[in-house]
Amino acid sequence: MKKVIFTILAVLVFCVLFSQEIPQKISYQGKLLENGIPVTSTVDIEFAIGSWFEKHYGVEVNDGLYSVVLGEMTPIPIDLFNNIINLTLQVIC
Secondary structure: OHHHHHHHHHHHHHHHHHOOOOOOOEEEEEEOEEOOEEOOEEEEEEEEEOOEEEEEEEEEEEOOEEEEEEOOOOOOOHHHHOOOOOOOEEEEO
């Protein structure tokens, strides 16, 4: 009986220790052009998906290319993607 209880407790501890949450982040890469010319600068960029938005300050842009992690400062709500047929990402510089 003690082995069964110990095994059940061990499985529960294992499940708690190794369970993971769904990440509320999205890695995003983009290209920024100004009058058709790639930008090399530091800019502030705002991103919006539906009712969620987040502003990234001081984004490094090199030869027009940049990379950010959306949801890094304001987690993206998981329910944002429920029952939506058409959802777009808006990028505002």
